[in-house]
Amino acid sequence: MARPKAEQPEQSAPPMVHTGARVRRNEDPRLLRGRGRYVDDIPLEGCVHGAFLRSTVARGRIVALDTTEAEQLPGVLAVYTCENIGGLDREMPLLIPHPCISHGRTQRPLARDDVYYVGQAIAFVVAVDRYVAEDAVSRISVDIEPLPVEVDMERAVDDGAPLVHPDVPGNIAAALVQNCGDADAAFARAEHRTKIRVQVDRSTGAPMECLATAARWDPVSGELVVWDGTQAPIGLRGALASLFELDEDKVRVIAPDVGGGFGPKIHFPYANEVLVPLAAMELGRPVKYIEDRSENFVHMSHERTQIHEIELAATKDGEVIGLRDVFLHDTGAFIPYGIAVAQVASTAIAGPYRIPNIEVEFRCVYTPTVPVTPYRGCGRPQANFALERAMDQLAEELGLDRFEIRRRNLIADDEFPYKREGLIFADGLPVTYDSGQYGAALALLEEELDLPAFRAEQEQARAEGRWLGLGLSFYVEGTGLGPYEGGRVRIHPITGKVYVNTGLTTQGQGHATSMAQLVADQLGVAVDDVIVVEGDTGVFDWGVATFASRAMVVSGSAIHKAAVKARERVLEIAANMLEVDQADIVLENGAATVRGTGTSVPLAAIATVSNPLRYAFNDAAQIATQFAPANKGDGPPLPEESRPGIQTEEYYSPPHATWAYGVHAAIVEVDPVSYDLQVKRYVIVHDCGKMINPMIVEGQIAGGVASGMGGAFYEKLEYEANGNLRNASFMEFLMPYATEVPHMEMHHLETPTPLNPIGAKGAGEAGTIPVAAVIASGIQDALAPEGIGPLWHVPLNPSVLHDAVREARSR
Amino acid sequence: MTSSTYRSPVNDDPTLDISLVVNGRPVEASVSPRLLLSDFLRHHLGLTGTHVGCEHGVCGACTVHIDGRAARSCLTLAVQLDGATVRTVEDLEGPDGSLSPVQAAFRDCHGLQCGFCTPGFLMSVTALLDEDPDVADASDAEIRERIAGNLCRCTGYQGIVAATRQAAETLRDAKEQADGTTQG
Numbered sequence: 005m006a007r008p009k010a011e012q013p014e015q016s017a018p019p020m021v022h023t024g025a026r027v028r029r030n031e032d033p034r035l036l037r038g039r040g041r042y043v044d045d046i047p048l049e050g051c052v053h054g055a056f057l058r059s060t061v062a063r064g065r066i067v068a069l070d071t072t073e074a075e076q077l078p079g080v081l082a083v084y085t086c087e088n089i090g091g092l093d094r095e096m097p098l099l100i101p102h103p104c105i106s107h108g109r110t111q112r113p114l115a116r117d118d119v120y121y122v123g124q125a126i127a128f129v130v131a132v133d134r135y136v137a138e139d140a141v142s143r144i145s146v147d148i149e150p151l152p153v154e155v156d157m158e159r160a161v162d163d164g165a166p167l168v169h170p171d172v173p174g175n176i177a178a179a180l181v182q183n184c185g186d187a188d189a190a191f192a193r194a195e196h197r198t199k200i201r202v203q204v205d206r207s208t209g210a211p212m213e214c215l216a217t218a219a220r221w222d223p224v225s226g227e228l229v230v231w232d233g234t235q236a237p238i239g240l241r242g243a244l245a246s247l248f249e250l251d252e253d254k255v256r257v258i259a260p261d262v263g264g265g266f267g268p269k270i271h272f273p274y275a276n277e278v279l280v281p282l283a284a285m286e287l288g289r290p291v292k293y294i295e296d297r298s299e300n301f302v303h304m305s306h307e308r309t310q311i312h313e314i315e316l317a318a319t320k321d322g323e324v325i326g327l328r329d330v331f332l333h334d335t336g337a338f339i340p341y342g343i344a345v346a347q348v349a350s351t352a353i354a355g356p357y358r359i360p361n362i363e364v365e366f367r368c369v370y371t372p373t374v375p376v377t378p379y380r381g382c383g384r385p386q387a388n389f390a391l392e393r394a395m396d397q398l399a400e401e402l403g404l405d406r407f408e409i410r411r412r413n414l415i416a417d418d419e420f421p422y423k424r425e426g427l428i429f430a431d432g433l434p435v436t437y438d439s440g441q442y443g444a445a446l447a448l449l450e451e452e453l454d455l456p457a458f459r460a461e462q463e464q465a466r467a468e469g470r471w472l473g474l475g476l477s478f479y480v481e482g483t484g485l486g487p488y489e490g491g492r493v494r495i496h497p498i499t500g501k502v503y504v505n506t507g508l509t510t511q512g513q514g515h516a517t518s519m520a521q522l523v524a525d526q527l528g529v530a531v532d533d534v535i536v537v538e539g540d541t542g543v544f545d546w547g548v549a550t551f552a553s554r555a556m557v558v559s560g561s562a563i564h565k566a567a568v569k570a571r572e573r574v575l576e577i578a579a580n581m582l583e584v585d586q587a588d589i590v591l592e593n594g595a596a597t598v599r600g601t602g603t604s605v606p607l608a609a610i611a612t613v614s615n616p617l618r619y620a621f622n623d624a625a626q627i628a629t630q631f632a633p634a635n636k637g638d639g640p641p642l643p644e645e646s647r648p649g650i651q652t653e654e655y656y657s658p659p660h661a662t663w664a665y666g667v668h669a670a671i672v673e674v675d676p677v678s679y680d681l682q683v684k685r686y687v688i689v690h691d692c693g694k695m696i697n698p699m700i701v702e703g704q705i706a707g708g709v710a711s712g713m714g715g716a717f718y719e720k721l722e723y724e725a726n727g728n729l730r731n732a733s734f735m736e737f738l739m740p741y742a743t744e745v746p747h748m749e750m751h752h753l754e755t756p757t758p759l760n761p762i763g764a765k766g767a768g769e770a771g772t773i774p775v776a777a778v779i780a781s782g783i784q785d786a787l788a789p790e791g792i793g794p795l796w797h798v799p800l801n802p803s804v805l806h807d808a809v810r811e812a813r814s815r
Numbered sequence: 816m817t818s819s820t821y822r823s824p825v826n827d828d829p830t831l832d833i834s835l836v837v838n839g840r841p842v843e844a845s846v847s848p849r850l851l852l853s854d855f856l857r858h859h860l861g862l863t864g865t866h867v868g869c870e871h872g873v874c875g876a877c878t879v880h881i882d883g884r885a886a887r888s889c890l891t892l893a894v895q896l897d898g899a900t901v902r903t904v905e906d907l908e909g910p911d912g913s914l915s916p917v918q919a920a921f922r923d924c925h926g927l928q929c930g931f932c933t934p935g936f937l938m939s940v941t942a943l944l945d946e947d948p949d950v951a952d953a954s955d956a957e958i959r960e961r962i963a964g965n966l967c968r969c970t971g972y973q974g975i976v977a978a979t980r981q982a983a984e985t986l987r988d989a990k991e992q993a994d995g996t997t998q999g
């Protein structure tokens with residue numbers, strides 16, 4: 005039926021109408037009407053509810069645990085402890101093994117004998133509703149004998165410090181040294197050295213929807229269905245199939261609408277993710293667990309605490325020729341996600357600068373606190389803070405301007421690809437920056453800031469006794485890691501709508517729109533006629549997950565490839581139906597049209613024809629049935645090596661990460677009485693390669709900066725010396741409201757990456773990375789007339805600044 | 816959605832009868848005194864558009880209108896609502912199913928990402944604009960002050976601030992036009 009391809013003149017690539025446009029989101033109308041479907045919204049007939057008993061002691065031994073009274077409470081269906089969960093009473097997987105993890109420890113779903121942090125799950129109650137389940141939890145009696153603890157990471161590595169795990173000497177989980185070039189030689193010939201110590205404190209992703217799991221077991225089909233607020237349904241499916249010894253096909257994990265992720269939801273399995281399915285299977289009823297906010301603070305992973313000692317070797321002109329960094333990384337009580345956070349920090353340490361000689365060393369330290377896994381930025385904010393504060397310090401010592409010292413060290417456009425041989429990134433491959441215009445970005449920022457005007461304003465402000473300053477920070481972000489993702493594109497024969505599937509998930513990043521834009525351009529359909537379904541292993545189960553700013557880069561590329569193939573197939577069939585050359589066909593408005601004529605066939609008809617039918621189940625289907633005139637011919641109705649319908653599936657595996665970058669600056673003012681911070685301008689130059697939907701990119705940047713503002717000045721998880729988390733609520737953990745987040749002026753450069761067919765780099769985490777350095781640098785500048793000491797520890801806050809000024813004045 | 820009984824199935828807690836109006840429809844229910852309004856709306860009336868982000872009154876995700884004023888449904892007990900009128904996000908769209916000016920503005924300005932905080936913001940902003948039509952002329956900083964009762968972790972608020980202003984302008988224009996028509 006199809007003419008040989010060779011006769012066809014080449015079709016040129018379609019015009020990009022939707023790709024790159026600020027398309028309003030497909031997902032919004034549903035969400036705006038209150039018709040989202042988050043885990044707790046899934047209606048499950050006869051559903052019962054879980055609640056946890058959690059440890060109130062950081063490190064201790066469980067000497068008594070009595071659940072009798074809880075079990076006797078009317079309405080309680082089950083009380084689980086480590087004693088009655090069968091094969092689940094085991095250490096959960098260490099998700100990313102790495103040879104440098106000498107003492108990898110992971111936790112059990114429910115504590116056995118020992119507890120390791122406040123918040124650790126000890127028992128799980130299932131009852132008719134959450135009120136009763138929580139009543140029952142309060143009736144469990146538990147006696148925990150406290151053991152000595154050391155929550156201060158630096159003291160935790162000292163000889164004689166209390167051990168989190170008795171068989172882990174020095175509380176060291178892992179240690180790694182990486183080298184690029186010859187740092188020793190560089191330091192030996194350096195004309196100037198700068199060494200500083202910086203610290204970034206602990207924080208949490210705080211998605212507005214806490215963790216949530218619901219499960220239903222169908223004893224007839226033997227299928228376990230789990231709805232879970234996860235970033236990694238395919239991974240969780242693998243873990244559950246393994247733990248419950250079920251065929252993968254019998255476990256379906258669905259991430260429905262998820263109320264924010266920001267990293268912590270990439271980790272699995274959390275206790276609820278295994279105990280809810282267990283209870284559903286044992287009780288034969290749907291079971292649900294919805295974490296509350298106070299639990300979220302002590303259960304869902306944290307991130308950030310690192311202490312860096314960073315040293316730069318420079319010429320007297322400010323060329324940085326060597327870098328040494330030694331840091332401690334707090335991994336909490338366990339290391340379930342391996343060294344990912346520390347590794348990313350260590351490989352981002354030289355940022356956008358040439359710095360050819362690097363030695364970076366880290367140790368991952370156990371402390372009796374909530375385990376640490378990636379949170380938006382994943383080690384990059386800490387590395388960036390260390391590097392950028394060191395660059396500011398170097399500039400200061402050499403008497404150079406902060407812009408100038410950066411200009412002298414940025415990798416030049418013609419130096420890409422720029423490889424840091426010896427630094428192995430989180431994808432297991434050497435750090436290789438693929439493309440960028442770093443110099444142009446800095447120049448654009450300077451222009452937008454209007455520095456001469458600012459300097460005049462600052463002089464004026466200082467004359468009036470006001471504290472006005474400017475801060476800046478460059479950053480790079482390795483995004484779009486492998487191993488791979490897939491995409492499937494299918495044209496529906498009845499409606500002509502296009503269905504797209506991929507294996508990862510969305511927690512608000514707008515995939516249903518941006519992925520649809522890519523496909524809409526290839527197939528000439530409206531963006532809202534492309535329906536993206538993801539996050540459901542029952543629909544598409546090849547892939548990895550949503551993390552590391554990779555969805556558009558990896559899934560987007562796979563979907564694009566699949567759409568290109570679907571387009572080829574559409575053109576081939578349309579050429580037959582219309583009896584013209586493919587080159588004469590335009591795909592637009594959901595139809596194939598002969599160029600310059602009104603003759604066209606709709607996509608639905610093309611999809612119908614592509615699927616040989618026996619039954620005319622509707623009028624349109626007649627055309628594809630056996631006795632329809634067009635279908636007379638020799639040979640099988642479905643030619644050898646072809647498949648019915650228009651459905652394509654492609655995969656994309658990046659050769660290595662692609663590096664986005666940008667530079668932010670802020671003009672800040674500190675109130676001399678209250679020491680409150682006011683950000684008067686926040687200017688961003690950002691380059692994530694080709695932008696598929698700039699509106700969505702800007703939303704990602706803005707959200708990232710807001711998290712970064714939290715980390716710079718407001719958000720800090722405060723552990724008391726006994727391991728209790730003092731501020732486990734939104735009342736005391738100061739997440740920024742609209743009043744704490746500045747208006748952001750955004751400017752884009754678009755340097756495409758050569759590594760993937762759509763030219764895109766990731767954007768999800770970028771906004772967060774530089775903010776702490778920008779704010780610290782800005783406040784330092786503002787308070788310079790007071791002669792305060794260096795600001796090398798974030799988050800800052802009014803009392804820190806007050807103390808710094810008082811200290812300077814008393815000197 | 817006319818009658819609903821929530822009786823704690825296991826203990827002897829008394830239940831109390833309440834009658835109220837939710838989204839324009841009368842509701843009679845018999846509820847446990849400790850039942851939160853947020854749970855009553857979500858799990859007994861099936862109005863899952865109202866979200867719960869903290870259950871301690873800080874995030875605003877659970878905001879609904881009680882007798883025309885924005886209120887936190889996680890800090891309100893269902894039994895307090897006898898005789899009250901409650902409006903939730905499900906009631907914002909027009910009778911023809913079109914998005915309200917506030918909803919449309921959130922879409923136009925990318926004022927939502929994951930959508931979890933969104934119903935609370937929509938209810939807060941809708942109440943704000945009902946009370947104070949002059950928000951259209953407010954400074955950026957003033958708008959930020961006025962919406963600082965709700966948390967959002969995704970958007971960085973930039974789209975929400977823009978959406979609030981756009982909705983205020985739309986509503987003001989509509990009002991001016993209506994006034995003009997009446998006068999003319």
Ligand code: FES
Nearest residue numbers: 868870872875889
């Ligand atoms: S859930 Fe009510 S204010 Fe957060």
Ligand code: FES
Nearest residue numbers: 928929967968969
């Ligand atoms: S849109 Fe996700 S919390 Fe606001």
